[in-house]
Amino acid sequence: MLILTRKKGEALIIDRNIEIKIMEIEDGKIKLGIEAPKNIEILRKEIYKNVEEENLAAINNKSKIEDIKRLLGK
Template identity: 35%
Template sequence: MLVLSRRVGERLVIGDDIVITIIDVRSDGVRIGIDAPRHVRVNRAEVLEAVTNANLEAARSSDDAAEAALKALRPPTPTD
């Protein structure tokens, strides 16, 4: 990981076409601006993690619902 100190208005360049500009520095965080081509996805890590967890939970719920539906469709066995 590269760690840099930057001041407001200073920029970082990643590759040939991504520019990160320091917009504001506050006591509770730093505001940055990101200029990137449309095909480059830029996401906050915590949002991606939340979406991934929600998708995993939904998949588990779907699996449980599918299992319950299959069980309901099976003919009863003599031990039921």
């Protein structure tokens, strides 16, 4: 993990086409601005985890449905 110290208004560049800028620091919270190409998906980690869990559950359910179909001979 890379840890950087930035002040309000400062930014960093990732892979030449993603810019993360410190917009505001107040009461222990930091507001970030992220500029990235439209094809780059940006999600909060808790949202990403939920999507990942739902995808895994869907895969497991599909497997169960296929097992039921096999048992019923369909």
